Amino acid sequence: MTNEQILSEMQSIFRDVFDDDSLELTRETNANSIEDWDSLSHIRLIAALEKHFNLKFNFRELQDLNEVGDMIDLIAKKLNG
Numbered sequence: 001m002t003n004e005q006i007l008s009e010m011q012s013i014f015r016d017v018f019d020d021d022s023l024e025l026t027r028e029t030n031a032n033s034i035e036d037w038d039s040l041s042h043i044r045l046i047a048a049l050e051k052h053f054n055l056k057f058n059f060r061e062l063q064d065l066n067e068v069g070d071m072i073d074l075i076a077k078k079l080n081g
Helices: 003-017 039-053 059-063 068-080
Strands: none
Touching: 003 039, 003 068, 039 068
8 A cells, every 4th residue: 555545545534533524634744733633532543543454553653653644654564564
């Protein structure tokens, strides 16, 4: 799966979690870019990503996620071995 495909699939997950159909993700999108991105929504987001992509993140991996691009890279790494 390419990074572009992952970003496209993440787009719908973010829109669902944040209940905002107009949300447009970029690799630079971060918690400061989305008004409702707080600790609770972050947990819901991570759970939704794990379920959608059928993978698990460990705590150390989550600590290094600062932007959507970091999430894309981590998901790609896990999916593509």
